[in-house]
Amino acid sequence: MPSSRPPEQGARSVFLRWRRWLRAAHRDVGYMLVGLTFVYALSGLAVNHIADWDPNFDAYERTVQLSAGYPAMDDSALAAAALSAAGVDGPPTDTFGLDDELQVTTSSAELTVSRASGEVLVRGRSPRLLLRVSNWLHLNRGKRAWTFIADAYAILLLGLAVSGMFMLPGRRGLRGRGAVLVALGVSIPVLYVTLSGGP
Amino acid sequence: MVVALGAHRWIDDEATANAKRQKRADGRMRLPPGQRVLSKFRPMGGTPGDPRPNHLRLRIYGEVDEPTTMTMRDLLALEQHDAQVDVHCVTGWSVLGAEVRGVSIETIRRAVGVSERANYVIFEGAAGYTANVPLDDLRGPNNLLAYRLDGAPLSVENGAPLRAMVPDLYFWKSAKWVTGLRFVARDRPGYWETRGYHNHADPWEEERHALF
Numbered sequence: 488m489p490s491s492r493p494p495e496q497g498a499r500s501v502f503l504r505w506r507r508w509l510r511a512a513h514r515d516v517g518y519m520l521v522g523l524t525f526v527y528a529l530s531g532l533a534v535n536h537i538a539d540w541d542p543n544f545d546a547y548e549r550t551v552q553l554s555a556g557y558p559a560m561d562d563s564a565l566a567a568a569a570l571s572a573a574g575v576d577g578p579p580t581d582t583f584g585l586d587d588e589l590q591v592t593t594s595s596a597e598l599t600v601s602r603a604s605g606e607v608l609v610r611g612r613s614p615r616l617l618l619r620v621s622n623w624l625h626l627n628r629g630k631r632a633w634t635f636i637a638d639a640y641a642i643l644l645l646g647l648a649v650s651g652m653f654m655l656p657g658r659r660g661l662r663g664r665g666a667v668l669v670a671l672g673v674s675i676p677v678l679y680v681t682l683s684g685g686p
Numbered sequence: 687m688v689v690a691l692g693a694h695r696w697i698d699d700e701a702t703a704n705a706k707r708q709k710r711a712d713g714r715m716r717l718p719p720g721q722r723v724l725s726k727f728r729p730m731g732g733t734p735g736d737p738r739p740n741h742l743r744l745r746i747y748g749e750v751d752e753p754t755t756m757t758m759r760d761l762l763a764l765e766q767h768d769a770q771v772d773v774h775c776v777t778g779w780s781v782l783g784a785e786v787r788g789v790s791i792e793t794i795r796r797a798v799g800v801s802e803r804a805n806y807v808i809f810e811g812a813a814g815y816t817a818n819v820p821l822d823d824l825r826g827p828n829n830l831l832a833y834r835l836d837g838a839p840l841s842v843e844n845g846a847p848l849r850a851m852v853p854d855l856y857f858w859k860s861a862k863w864v865t866g867l868r869f870v871a872r873d874r875p876g877y878w879e880t881r882g883y884h885n886h887a888d889p890w891e892e893e894r895h896a897l898f
Contacts, residue, residue, distance in 0.1 A: 534731075537728070537730055537731060537777065538728055538730070538775065538777040538778060538779050539728075540728075541728070541729045541731070541843065542731070543729075543731055544729070544843065546729070546841075546843060548841075580738060581738035581739065581740050581741065582740075583738070583739035583740050583758065585762075590739060590839055592737055592738045592739075597737060597839070597841065597842060597846065599838055599839055608838055610841050610842075612842065612843065622731070626731075628733055628813070
């Protein structure tokens, strides 16, 4: 029995059904990638400016003065006195003595004690919790399975970009303003490479 | 805060302008193109190694007469060298006149007897980091394994207890947290060199990225 619908109406119906699936996929993949996008975007901002700040650690450096009596101390007592004066917790994980100074390492700080002056240089750092983890993931320092996750994320992002072009096309879609905006976006890296002389 | 940041930038800019007027003994400009002067090293990340001097085990192997493993005490027993060096990071900052102390690569070469077959050294750092440098670029006493910077032991973020110091190449070649020197006959691109950065890294030629 022949269909009562004209051919162009059938094609439109297929197109609308396909777009409904596209929207659903775009929405669900978009939801799923929010977390990873935050990881990569925030870390990207942080690492992009690595010449201006340390995106992984908040470092500090200060000096404290030992009270009288330090010249007579052996290395172990001198390390203990320096840790106490600096307010650094934990036993030393290493003490390294030179003629004129003692280097004391703990899990959170490094102290350099001048045997002559009793001055203690205290240096340490605390991790920027979320950023450090994000940077670690972004730079793929962990390797192994994260490579697959990062690849999958990149491929899904490509899918989001392509599907995004057909989601809400507007009156003329890619034949109108959409084409201009896509061309503008593509031209940014092309122009930058061209005008800067490239790699 | 904004004023402070502005003043910091102004000071940096004045230092950069001064450096651009200076020349090195070899006739090159003191400041390579595209660089600005900062007063201190930026940490620039990386996976830190063990900073404890007593735990340093520096493996020296490959094309050498006597493969060896040196402790910090072994290194301190060699000839020490103090130097003022200019370093240049590929991200665009330079620090001029940093005071470093260490053992020159030439001293290490003499100590272990590097074979004539060796043409490159691979600096090995913590967590698998590597940087390849031609031996021809390591002549001169200012190419060091450094353990002090500006009068104090290296900080953890600057590679304690030991880092390479190759001032005339971009700073990623100066591997931090050095654990090994591998002398090789054939070149082996390192961590960044296999990730799009230039294999040689001459700042005056702006060898930042690989050509492709």
